[in-house]
Amino acid sequence: MAGSENVPRRAALGPLEDFVGYHLRRASHLFGSDFARAVEGTGMRQVLFGILSVVSANSGINQGEVGRALGIKRANMVSLITELVDLGLLDRQADADDRRAFALTLTGKGADVIAECLERLTAHEARLLSSFDTTDRAALIALLRRLEALES
Secondary structure: OOOHHHOOOOOOOHHHHHOHHHHHHHHHHHHHHHHHHHOOOOOOOHHHHHHHHHHHHOOOEEHHHHHHHHOOOHHHHHHHHHHHHHOOOEEEEEOOOOOOOEEEEEOHHHHHHHHHHHHHHHHHHHHHOOOOOHHHHHHHHHHHHHHHHOOO
């Protein structure tokens, strides 16, 4: 076949071919790399966007609840929340019910960053999942949620 000598041969994956974890890791890498490109210039990383998303959906939530929702260790939450407060994206106030906890709310700037990122990430997912129809996408999310449920 003319020109086929320029196409690099793809090595067989061997036993990896049948491991879901291998394919999940590759897909995760693809989505993570493209996420970074999609939100470039916003200052967001996946973990920060995740925190802002949960706070956006649950105004007044405390940082412990955010950490549990996202699977982030308590020790890591303090510095992440401080980073978002320092960026002016979150407001942290002592919780009225538990003075040891802090209630989190988005600032106006935080709401703007979420809106911009959502627009970019909607396009990012549409691009990566362009060969998936609505049923495929719903099935993929349902299967991934079943795996996530094993964590609890």
